[in-house]
Amino acid sequence: MPSPIGHVLAGVAAAWTADLVPGDRDCRVAPATAGWYERAGGGLTVACGALAALPDLDLLFGGHRTMTHSLVAVAVVGLCAGMMAAGARRPIARVALTCALAYATHLALDLLGADPFPPQGIQLFWPFSREWFISGWNLFEGTERRHVFSALSLGQNAKAIVRELAILGPIVTVTWLVRVKALAGLSTELARRDHSTQ
Numbered sequence: 266m267p268s269p270i271g272h273v274l275a276g277v278a279a280a281w282t283a284d285l286v287p288g289d290r291d292c293r294v295a296p297a298t299a300g301w302y303e304r305a306g307g308g309l310t311v312a313c314g315a316l317a318a319l320p321d322l323d324l325l326f327g328g329h330r331t332m333t334h335s336l337v338a339v340a341v342v343g344l345c346a347g348m349m350a351a352g353a354r355r356p357i358a359r360v361a362l363t364c365a366l367a368y369a370t371h372l373a374l375d376l377l378g379a380d381p382f383p384p385q386g387i388q389l390f391w392p393f394s395r396e397w398f399i400s401g402w403n404l405f406e407g408t409e410r411r412h413v414f415s416a417l418s419l420g421q422n423a424k425a426i427v428r429e430l431a432i433l434g435p436i437v438t439v440t441w442l443v444r445v446k447a448l449a450g451l452s453t454e455l456a457r458r459d460h461s462t463q
């Protein structure tokens with residue numbers, strides 16, 4: 266299963282990919298003069314990175330890769346995000362779907378990763394089915410959580426992270442570049458609109 270680093274990268278890529286969907290995305294646009302944090306999408310992008318790593322918090326309270334790794338959890342995250350967006354007067358559907366997509370990347374990465382210890386995979390359809398799912402593609406290496414500071418674990422985890430960076434790094438970079446291009450036109454248009462209303 267991938268490391269938190271791989272999961273965070275996938276969550277950020279999900280946020281930036283969702284920004285490519287046309288519609289009510291004025292709140293996702295920052296002027297060219299804004300700082301990098303605003304231009305990267307600010308709090309929602311950070312939240313997406315965090316949401317993508319969140320499912321593994323189940324390691325702290327047991328039942329790993331069950332409840333938090335299910336499609337039901339994805340729906341709950343979308344619902345909560347939508348409610349928070351409504352309270353903050355943000356586009357409800359956009360925020361809800363962006364957050365749900367970011368969370369869902371965790372499930373996707375785990376499905377694509379290697380899991381050397383049975384039961385392998387995740388309980389995707391919890392609580393309706395307790396069946397474990399995994400693709401068997403082993404696209405991402407398994408990380409070692411036992412004796413994390415032993416030479417063997419450090420080596421295995423470093424190898425896993427290098428592979429995650431090699432696969433997800435280019436995806437994040439391309440998503441960023443496409444997003445910059447897509448939002449640049451919108452930023453100019455918003456500036457013009459602001460100017461004409463003043």
Ligand SMILES: [Zn+2]
Nearest residue numbers: 266320321375
């Ligand atoms: Zn996981």
